[in-house]
Amino acid sequence: MEYVSTRGQAPVLDFEGVTLAGLASDGGLYVPRAWPSFTADEIAAMRGLPYAELAARVMAPFVGESLSPDRLLELTREAYGRFAHQAVTPLFQLDQQNWLLELFHGPTLAFKDVALQLLGLLFEEFLGRRKDTGADGALTIVGATSGDTGSAAIDAIAGREGVEIFMLHPLGRVSDVQRRQMTTVLAPNVHNIAIDGSFDDAQATVKRMFGDPEMTGRFRLSAVNSINWARLMAQVVYYFAAALQLGGPDRKVAFSVPTGNFGDVFAGYVAARMGLPIERLIVATNVNDILHRALSAGDYSAGTVTPTAAPSMDIQVSSNFERLLFDLGGRDGMAMAEQMRGFETSKSMRLTNAQQQGAASLFTSARVEPSEMTATMRWAHEECGETIDPHTAIGLHAAMASDLSADVPVVTLATAHPAKFRDSVERATGQRPPLPARVGDLFTREERYAELPGTYEAVRDYIAEHATPSA
Numbered sequence: 001m002e003y004v005s006t007r008g009q010a011p012v013l014d015f016e017g018v019t020l021a022g023l024a025s026d027g028g029l030y031v032p033r034a035w036p037s038f039t040a041d042e043i044a045a046m047r048g049l050p051y052a053e054l055a056a057r058v059m060a061p062f063v064g065e066s067l068s069p070d071r072l073l074e075l076t077r078e079a080y081g082r083f084a085h086q087a088v089t090p091l092f093q094l095d096q097q098n099w100l101l102e103l104f105h106g107p108t109l110a111f112k113d114v115a116l117q118l119l120g121l122l123f124e125e126f127l128g129r130r131k132d133t134g135a136d137g138a139l140t141i142v143g144a145t146s147g148d149t150g151s152a153a154i155d156a157i158a159g160r161e162g163v164e165i166f167m168l169h170p171l172g173r174v175s176d177v178q179r180r181q182m183t184t185v186l187a188p189n190v191h192n193i194a195i196d197g198s199f200d201d202a203q204a205t206v207k208r209m210f211g212d213p214e215m216t217g218r219f220r221l222s223a224v225n226s227i228n229w230a231r232l233m234a235q236v237v238y239y240f241a242a243a244l245q246l247g248g249p250d251r252k253v254a255f256s257v258p259t260g261n262f263g264d265v266f267a268g269y270v271a272a273r274m275g276l277p278i279e280r281l282i283v284a285t286n287v288n289d290i291l292h293r294a295l296s297a298g299d300y301s302a303g304t305v306t307p308t309a310a311p312s313m314d315i316q317v318s319s320n321f322e323r324l325l326f327d328l329g330g331r332d333g334m335a336m337a338e339q340m341r342g343f344e345t346s347k348s349m350r351l352t353n354a355q356q357q358g359a360a361s362l363f364t365s366a367r368v369e370p371s372e373m374t375a376t377m378r379w380a381h382e383e384c385g386e387t388i389d390p391h392t393a394i395g396l397h398a399a400m401a402s403d404l405s406a407d408v409p410v411v412t413l414a415t416a417h418p419a420k421f422r423d424s425v426e427r428a429t430g431q432r433p434p435l436p437a438r439v440g441d442l443f444t445r446e447e448r449y450a451e452l453p454g455t456y457e458a459v460r461d462y463i464a465e466h467a468t469p470s471a
């Protein structure tokens with residue numbers, strides 16, 4: 001499988017190459033040159049497979065020659081063996097039409113674990129291989145988080161040889177559980193940085209660093225955010241898992257996805273491109289609603305980020321939207337580069353007709369207000385006996401407000417465990433969700449992190465001082 005950049009100028013790479021590279025060198029994002037697809041019979045034959053086997057089957061075409069099928073299966077078995085639920089991503093039925101896909105049974109209680117547990121193993125595999133051949137094996141990961149990617153990536157990377165991680169989070173804008181899941185990991189290869197700014201500022205810093213020759217010349221940078229293709233690839237699998245349980249491929253299923261950086265819902269788009277019959281993808285946002293404006297009116301213009309009770313979705317510049325626009329706009333890298341240059345200058349762009357119409361054939365969107373989010377948490381608790389987190393509530397509200405026909409099952413992605421957002425959940429339901437035992441003594445452990453201004457220079461200098469130069 002070959003991967004090309006959405007901006008057309010970066011070298012074409014294989015799966016191992018894109019996994020280690022993260023962001024493309026022209027500032028674009030890597031996507032497969034063409035979408036692999038399965039026939040309905042091939043999809044039907046996946047019914048009943050254990051999750052790790054399904055994952056290996058769905059991801060095999062993306063991995064190509066970079067791993068043998070047996071090795072890929074060993075890695076998926078290892079990654080998903082660490083989950084607290086045997087089904088890995090179980091479904092929970094709420095009512096006749098609505099289901100929750102519980103994606104929070106991994107070590108750090110959010111959907112990020114599904115991809116990052118595997119990505120940690122892939123880094124180890126590919127770096128080990130390079131070391132065996134005498135090539136430089138050291139990797140400096142630089143990431144941005146609004147709370148969940150950070151903890152999942154740190155859990156996956158802490159203590160691993162030849163890899164170090166610098167994780168930027170917005171100071172004071174993540175929950176106490178999210179922060180402590182990152183800052184109490186004291187492994188020497190883990191560096192937490194709280195910046196005075198928003199997630200968007202952190203993400204912009206990370207992207208700029210990949211284009212800074214001084215940094216790329218000294219350090220071998222890589223990414224754990226969903227700019228890394230391997231992240232998205234692993235997230236495609238649970239769309240297959242859910243649809244197969246609800247009658248797919250013979251029956252269409254809709255998904256409602258609490259959305260910020262557009263990674264999770266883009267994985268649903270990829271599943272559809274691979275042949276999985278999907279009735280609709282609902283993009284659910286909080287008041288940081290750039291994606292809702294883009295999908296409903298073609299207006300992709302970023303305002304200031306408003307802090308909310310669903311902090312992981314407090315994002316205005318959604319990285320992966322570029323992947324969708326590239327695919328829907330005829331895969332023209334030069335045109336995409338120009339469109340993104342315009343956006344980077346003015347923080348605003350219009351979708352082309354092709355992009356808007358292409359998106360409308362599969363996506364709808366909704367902006368969910370704080371009162372609707374709270375009411376949905378309360379409804380799920382009182383009527384269905386299910387405690388849900390604020391992000392999931394945003395997805396569920398959008399699902400229940402949609403105009404889908406009653407015979408279409410709607411799966412809302414339950415992206416985080418309610419215990420990660422205990423204060424908001426308690427305010428909505430009157431019950432404080434206990435922390436699962438697997439996160440351990442989070443509130444008695446020592447915390448360590450640096451606090452920096454939100455400028456590129458401050459972060460660059462800190463990383464330049466603390467990172468290990470590549471040989």
Ligand SMILES: Cc1ncc(COP(=O)(O)O)c(C=O)c1O
Binds near residue numbers: 111226263
């Ligand atoms: C709990 C939670 N829900 C939803 C999202 C939004 O997902 P995405 O950024 O892939 O759109 C995030 C952050 O990524 C998250 O952490």
Ligand SMILES: N[C@@H](CCOP(=O)(O)O)C(=O)O
Binds near residue numbers: 144146149150261313
């Ligand atoms: N909500 C995310 C933001 C980063 O998203 P990613 O999927 O691109 O890593 C977070 O929790 O950090």
